[in-house]
Amino acid sequence: MSNPSTTRILVCDDERGLREMLRVLLRRAGHDVVVVEGVRQALGRLASDAPYDAVVTDLMMPDGTGLEVLAAARERSEATQVVVITAFAATDRAVEAMRLGAYDFLEKPFKNDVLLATLDKALEKRAIVAENRVLRDRVSGRDTGILGLSAGMEKLRGLIARAADAPTSVLITGESGTGKELVARAFHTQSSRRERGFVTINCGALPEQLMESELFGHEKGAFTGAAGRKDGLFRAADGGTLFLDEIGELPLPLQVKLLRALQERKVRAVGGEREVPIDVRVVAATNRELEREVKEGRFREDLFYRLNVIRVELPPLRERPEDIALLAQHLLEKHCAYQHRSLRFSQESLRWLAAQPFPGNVRELENVVERAVALGAGPVIEPDDLGGRSVDVPSVSHTLPADLPDGFDLDGHLAEIEKKVLLQALAQCGGVRKRAAKLLGMTFRSYRYRLAKYGLGDDGDEEGD
Ligand SMILES: Nc1ncnc2c1ncn2[C@@H]1O[C@H](COP(=O)(O)OP(=O)(O)OP(=O)(O)O)[C@@H](O)[C@H]1O
Ligand SMILES: [Mg+2]
The missing domain is CATH 3.40.50.300 (P-loop containing nucleotide triphosphate hydrolases)
Structure with a gap:
């Protein structure tokens, strides 16, 4: 999982012999190694260097404890994995180290291959944590602020x-x-x-x-x-x-x-x-x-x-209704925090929102949510609180003129109906296209194709549904 040539490991031990042994051992295993001899130096490197992939630290050192190194490493990056080694059979400290998020705890003397195996597993975990974080940050927009799973x-x-x-x-x-x-x-x-x-x-x-x-x-x-x-x-x-x-x-x-x-x-x-x-x-x-x-x-x-x-x-937002629920939840959290309130959407509300045309796009959605937070009475926001009464949920009512005029546009009329059905299904399914397709008894592919035909979707792969 981890690429050994780019794995960076910080080693911290006050015992010179062990330090040098670890340096040689880890280098030979293909890692980039930085070695320091005490807590203060370790904290300095952790603060100034790019986050390390793993840290191997002694527990008791003259200028402090490995727990401080551990805490600083975890603080710097949650992906960094820390292995604590100690000469003392100090179980309470081992427990404390694990509580602070150490990957593992080894007692001196340890066998070289036990340390290497432990490190390998720690690095695997690092890769997984880092990958998860990238995914989470992407969809949640943590890095760019751009939310949306469309x-x-x-x-x-x-x-x-x-x-x-x-x-x-x-x-x-x-x-x-x-x-x-x-x-x-x-x-x-x-x-x-x-x-x-x-x-x-x-x-x-x-x-x-x-x-x-x-x-x-x-x-x-x-x-x-x-x-x-x-x-x-x-x-x-x-x-x-x-x-x-x-x-x-x-x-x-x-x-x-x-x-x-x-x-x-x-x-x-x-x-x-x-x-x-x-x-x-x-x-x-x-x-x-x-x-x-x-x-x-x-x-x-x-x-x-x-x-x-x-x-x-x-x-426009109406072309990516699957983004609406996520944006609405995010905006709800934001305005609840501003207004010191604690509210949530009912399922009904989220479905209603996903079906709105939002000509003012995300800004309009935000206004709607902000108003609901300010005026909402209960802990649950219902479509009523969103102004759900004044705007109709699109429903498939189509009126035909009593006398069809000459040159009546049949195709146009049918297209209007089809469009409304597609949207209503989407709304009923909370913006999840796969479910909407099932509701209408068609394949996801053909549902998506029909949406795209009316400019209501994209032809991208289904994500997050
Ligand atoms: N994908 C998104 N994720 C999170 N927030 C969004 C997203 N898109 C828009 N917003 C929020 O919606 C609001 C309006 O966005 P912004 O001001 O960037 O729009 P704009 O396109 O510049 O509008 P205008 O043309 O009216 O100036 C902002 O508060 C913005 O943070
Ligand atoms: Mg602007």
Whole structure:
């Protein structure tokens, strides 16, 4: 499981002979070994080095106990496995060590192959813990903040992981409230630029001239009102990420200047002579359909291609109803914590939520949940508390006109009915597509195909259902 050439082990023992023996033994077994002779040194290494895969520590040392080393190692990373060795037959300490999360406890003298076998098992456990954590963090969005088990969100997290460190521009499109800003931030926090600035500007917020000086800075007296000189956001974001929100609103003349800055990787302040080199990763977002803006002459094609190197199209929430329950639970926890309340959803509520169209997407879902937390009376949130009365759960009622008009669109009418049935089934099954398929007596494949036909799903593999 573990790759021996990259396994890093910290050995801590005050006894020189044993220390050297362990160094040789573990190196020969193919591990990378760092050896220290006391608790203080061990704590120093644990704090400053990348987390170790395993730690082998003596228990009683002149400057402290192995329990401190154990606690520090576990604190640094829950994946690090600790094996405690001791000359004293001290069972109460052994118990304490296990309680603190030691993988195992060996009494001196121990046989070399017993230690090696114990370490191998410990490293296997480390690999499993680490792998589980990666999975858990991914779906829960712990690393990126992007929740969701739909194929679309899974793909998105993969893309961010792969492309976060590329210097190329990112263009994020999607309806309002689909998470464009969240994704922009994730590109930043998952990159090696994370220690530097994440600078945001709303491209539609200012008149053209102010916007230009906001972006590129200005010299003293460059225009009326420019009292001092100013650096501008490109320079503020140097080494980091500049988030150009609502890029579709950027006035055309500024689009030219932005394109030049991106191509030359230099900016010139308003009223300035000098071009200053910049190292900025640009992430842009818009809820406009930029392709159409280009066609209609409102957005420059060359800038579009410059930005559209990595493209993220965020699907609206109604196209990934399987994400709704997870998001709702997360938002419920968040707002319960804010409002010091303790509430949960009924199954009925979760089903109801999964069937809503949410034109305002995740932001609207959050508003609905926040309101329910503020106003909900009982410990359980029912559809009523979510406003469930005012909006109908889609039900398959289809009225036919008394007289069919000439040229009645039969196919359109049937499609409407089919769509409603597919959605109602999904709602009844809490957003779980496999169950919805079963309910309708069709294969999962054909259910998914029909959803996709109406733009209600994706053709990704089933996940989490
Ligand atoms: N996949 C997700 N997981 C967790 N939270 C999300 C997700 N998508 C969106 N959100 C949350 O929904 C809210 C709206 O997201 P955000 O502000 O990023 O949307 P937006 O696309 O920038 O919207 P607008 O176009 O209106 O500016 C935020 O609170 C965000 O954290
Ligand atoms: Mg936004």
